[in-house]
Amino acid sequence: MTGKDHYYNKAKQEGYRARSAYKLQQLDDLEGLIDRGDTVLDLGAAPGGWLQVAAERVGPEGTVIGVDFQRIDGFDDEIDDRIETLRGDVTETKTLDRIRRAAGASDGESNGERGGAVDVVLSDMAPNVTGEYSLDQARSLHLARTASEVALELLETGGTFAAKVFEGPDVDDFRADLEDEFQYVRATVPNATRDESSELYLLGIGRLTAPVAAGDEHEVEIVDTGSEGDGIATVEGFRLFVPDAEPGETVRVRVDDVKPHFGFAERVDD
Template identity: 60%
Template sequence: MTGRDEYYNRSKQEGYRARSAYKLKQLDEAADLLAPGDVVVDLGAAPGGWLQVAAEAVGDAGTVVGVDRQRIRPLDHAVVETLRGDMTEDATVDRLRETVGDAGADVVVSDMAPNMTGEYSVDHARSIHLARQALGVAEDVLAPGGDLVVKAFDGPDLADLRADMDDTFEYVRSIRPDASRDSSSEVYLVAKGYLTAPIAAGDELVVEIVDRGDEGDGIASVEGFTVFVPDAEVGDRIEVRIDEVKPRFAFAERV
């Protein structure tokens, strides 16, 4: 039995709308993406296979929002909401942001793929364009520390996309699920830990220590963002270099 037959048959037997459901299952297993209570956004969600997998993972306390230009047939999962619209239009993004709420999404996933032309360079470029659209949406709706999954076709523009994602997330890795067809050049970039800090590693700045942490480090605040500085006392005003940035705080050293 070929890999294609295996996942196609499994999707029919297990009630998933598309064999691609197993890609998200495998991505989740590899990268720990989905958790009970999460808010998940699925871009290009039709026909709904990824919505089904996400709904099972987040449970009754979660929310899954699917967006597609095509109509998505209603699902039996109460936690799933669907929006019909084009993510390149501001009105659709506004509706998505309103549906997700002020707290933001925990995960944005995108299995969007271009209409295939058969010319590899064109299909590759279009896949990168769609992945960048998903990255832009994620930057609009993700909560600090949130995760992003985008599909793209391997090729010369993939490295630049990954570099841009590296600037926005703690780390990025490439995963090719077993459920991907052998003939496909698709790869999924999985970005973990959305960074919303007003600073970046390597920045040098002057900070004032306003508090002390549980482990004795001095705490400074930069535009409301917490920076830990070792060997610093409350009231100190010192020049520091940012060493490491996390979604909700950063570490620095004296210059």
């Protein structure tokens, strides 16, 4: 029995609408993308296999928003009230506006100062395949970048992102762009992917929404001392740990590393 037959039959037996449901299960098992109570946005959601998995994993306290230009049929009573579906093309502005409203954002802005409307953005979008691989690959990358733009606007600090892309040119550049926005990025191919497929999933873990970035320089006041003895400064409420600095000092620092909720910086000698 081929891998394709295995997951196709398994989906039929277990009530999933598509064999791709197991890809999301495996991605979530690998990196813990989805937590109970999360708000999840699934782009390119039809026919709904990923919506089913996401709804199961967020539990009764969570919400899942599915978007596709194809109609998505309703689900069974157990998970249907957790799922909201929108019909539209995610590359169109009017669809993005509807996504923002469904996610609790308004006027093109997210809930928080930066991010905050959703916890997870998923994209299993793929282009209509032409058979010309270079064209199909470029289109898949465009869809993944579109999904990432939505994610960067709407994700909560520390949120996660997963997108499918066909392997090929410029994927490394896309990954590098994601690495500027997430604590770390992982590329992986779920076991449920067909052997002959060129699909690759990029996972962005720990959305960074800090008002600083690695390499930035700031003049800061040291206001406290951390448990490891480092000085603590703040930039727009964001904590920076600064070695060899004492409370009361005003120092110039260069940011070395940024985490979802704090960062590290070094003093810069004049």
